[in-house]
Amino acid sequence: MKNKLCIYLIIPTQFLIVHFSTAQDKGFFSRNDMNNQEPRYSFGSSKQRSASISLGDINGDNKLDAVVANGRHWPEENYVFYNYGKGFNSMVAIGNTHSTSYAAELVDLDNDGDLDILEINDNAPHKIYLNNGNGDFKFYSEVAQISNARNVSLGDLDNNGFVDFIITNRGQKNTICYNQGKLEFECTTLDTNQNSTIDIAIKDLNKDGFLDLVLANRDNIPNEIFLNTGKRQFKKKLEFGSGSFETRSVSIADIDNDGYLDLITGNINSANTIYYGDKAFNFDKTTSFGAQDMDTFAIALADFNKDGFIDIVTANYQEPNIVFMNIDGISFEEIKLTDMSAKTYDVVVGDINADGWMDIAIANSDEFNLYYLNIFNKE
Numbered sequence: 001m002k003n004k005l006c007i008y009l010i011i012p013t014q015f016l017i018v019h020f021s022t023a024q025d026k027g028f029f030s031r032n033d034m035n036n037q038e039p040r041y042s043f044g045s046s047k048q049r050s051a052s053i054s055l056g057d058i059n060g061d062n063k064l065d066a067v068v069a070n071g072r073h074w075p076e077e078n079y080v081f082y083n084y085g086k087g088f089n090s091m092v093a094i095g096n097t098h099s100t101s102y103a104a105e106l107v108d109l110d111n112d113g114d115l116d117i118l119e120i121n122d123n124a125p126h127k128i129y130l131n132n133g134n135g136d137f138k139f140y141s142e143v144a145q146i147s148n149a150r151n152v153s154l155g156d157l158d159n160n161g162f163v164d165f166i167i168t169n170r171g172q173k174n175t176i177c178y179n180q181g182k183l184e185f186e187c188t189t190l191d192t193n194q195n196s197t198i199d200i201a202i203k204d205l206n207k208d209g210f211l212d213l214v215l216a217n218r219d220n221i222p223n224e225i226f227l228n229t230g231k232r233q234f235k236k237k238l239e240f241g242s243g244s245f246e247t248r249s250v251s252i253a254d255i256d257n258d259g260y261l262d263l264i265t266g267n268i269n270s271a272n273t274i275y276y277g278d279k280a281f282n283f284d285k286t287t288s289f290g291a292q293d294m295d296t297f298a299i300a301l302a303d304f305n306k307d308g309f310i311d312i313v314t315a316n317y318q319e320p321n322i323v324f325m326n327i328d329g330i331s332f333e334e335i336k337l338t339d340m341s342a343k344t345y346d347v348v349v350g351d352i353n354a355d356g357w358m359d360i361a362i363a364n365s366d367e368f369n370l371y372y373l374n375i376f377n378k379e
Contacts, residue, residue: 056106059135256329266296315347
């Protein structure tokens with residue numbers, strides 16, 4: 001076991017109290033029985049320009065499978081990885097056409113009880129692949145307009161029982177596609193004055209029964225909250241963040257367990273930020289976590305150690321990926337998943353080995369895509 005170095009920082013400003021740990025085998029485990037260049041817990045054996053990863057049970061065997069989107073600005077193949085209980089030991093390419101994919105999300109678009117694939121591409125047609133119920137996918141149709149797509153977010157925005165989606169478009173208005181059933185979609189744009197959104201978090205922030213939108217913006221544009229007023233209409237509520245840095249990822253959860261939802265942002269060349277919600281709905285109270293010059297490309301949330309507090313995992317660009325274990329809502333213990341640095345574009349969480357504890361999977365560009373098993377139950 002590696003030696004641990006613990007440093008306790010108490011900074012009387014807006015910054016968190018963070019307990020640092022360099023122990024790679026604390027909390028999470030990625031078996032490496034060969035060498036650092038050929039890890040055992042990887043998705044396949046090739047290094048591609050991966051942009052995102054999605055987890056879900058696609059064949060009904062109660063095990064989480066994975067879909068990896070590859071390419072970004074260069075056309076590559078996307079892949080499905082099947083989990084048979086001992087890792088992801090089978091894979092198949094999606095479709096016959098290589099595309100500039102930024103996302104390939106698992107979602108039940110036709111309400112038939114199985115997960116389909118929504119593929120989002122940069123300046124190439126977006127596509128739907130339908131699941132035949134056994135985990136096999138067949139191209140169904142293109143959807144929405146070609147755009148400068150960077151991501152996609154999912155949710156039933158009009159409460160009609162079907163999952164809608166929003167495509168984030170850098171430099172263009174974001175595309176909202178309302179699912180009307182029978183695989184028919186009505187697509188429109190979100191009315192914004194400035195447009196450089198990379199990620200959107202979807203949650204009912206004001207508890208009125210409608211899902212609202214939180215936009216993570218780049219290019220010195222402040223992050224924004226749009227409230228869902230019903231009837232497929234959104235009204236801008238407020239801006240948050242300084243607008244002087246770039247945000248690539250946003251998530252929503254009650255970090256301090258006070259009953260109000262908080263906003264967690266992953267920023268470029270800046271510390272990441274938590275905006276604490278309150279009764280006034282202004283998100284004025286903030287605190288920062290992570291290094292001041294970190295480039296965080298994605299964030300995922302889960303209660304990894306089952307202590308009742310939501311933890312944060314950050315996907316970092318050319319820096320080690322880090323889990324921030326939530327101690328009390330304002331102080332965190334920092335655990336590096338590995339000492340390795342990569343161009344990590346995405347991170348997701350799910351119970352990969354079906355032991356009841358949330359694991360982590362990451363998508364890297366030009367490096368192996370990896371997963372890490374949760375071992376808090378063994379500590």
